[in-house]
Amino acid sequence: MSHPIIRPARADEYDEIARVWMESWVSTGLAEASNFLLANLRARVRREIEDGWTLYVADDNGTIAAMLALHLPKLYLDQLFVAPAYQGQSLGRELLAFTRVQMPDEIELRCVRENEKAWRWYEREGFVFENEEISPVTGFTMKCYRWRRQPAE
Template identity: 65%
Template sequence: MSETIIRTAVPAEYDAVATLWMESWCSTGLDSPSETLLNMLKARVPREVAGGWSLYVADDGGTLGAMLAINIERLYLDQLMIAPAYQGRSLGRRLLAFTRDVLPDEIWLRCAEGNQKAWRWYEREGFVLEKTEADPMHGRMMKFYRWKRESPARV
């Protein structure tokens, strides 16, 4: 995976990004793969990009290993999804470091309460739980996190 690069996704890849997103999301056990879910994600990717996402992929020699969606204006890490074959290889840490380069002072995100592996990882990475509430679109309980760069100590 040493040649994996993080780069901006291009529109021709949006369907592949949606497929990766579905596979990653379903690997949590919170949903099952389906044509309905895939079609919803295929429609959502270009809509979200038009609405403010900066969309990136981790490109491993032409294979997409991950997708990362950041809304820079809102200081929001919207999606960080790792393809199942790339999970456990520190790609998430690379993408989070990339996000911190893009948003160096503050980052907000949300995570499904049932995705314990993800929210525990974010907590280990310095994110602080701000609130938990149901998502009005699907009713799933979501945990909202914030990371803020620590101010340097005054001398």
């Protein structure tokens, strides 16, 4: 595999992005793949872009290896999902570094409480737990995190 390039997503890729999102979400063990889930994610990608998402992909020579959804005005990392075939190769860390370039001073995110692998990773990456809340979109209990740039010494 070559090294994926992070770039803005194109509208003609939204369905494939939703498929990668579903496969990555299913890999957490918190959901099962289904046509219903895929249809919901496809609709959600379009709706969230209308509501302010800036959507990026990690492109591996035409294969979408990951998706990253940011809400830049809110300093919010909304979604970061790496396709199962690309997990464990530091692509998530590269996407997070890219996010820190886009939002260099502060980033907020939420992570499903049961997705322990993800929230522990964010904690290792310097995010600080703030509180829990129920997602009005999914109904999941979400752990809320924030990262702030440390002032120079």
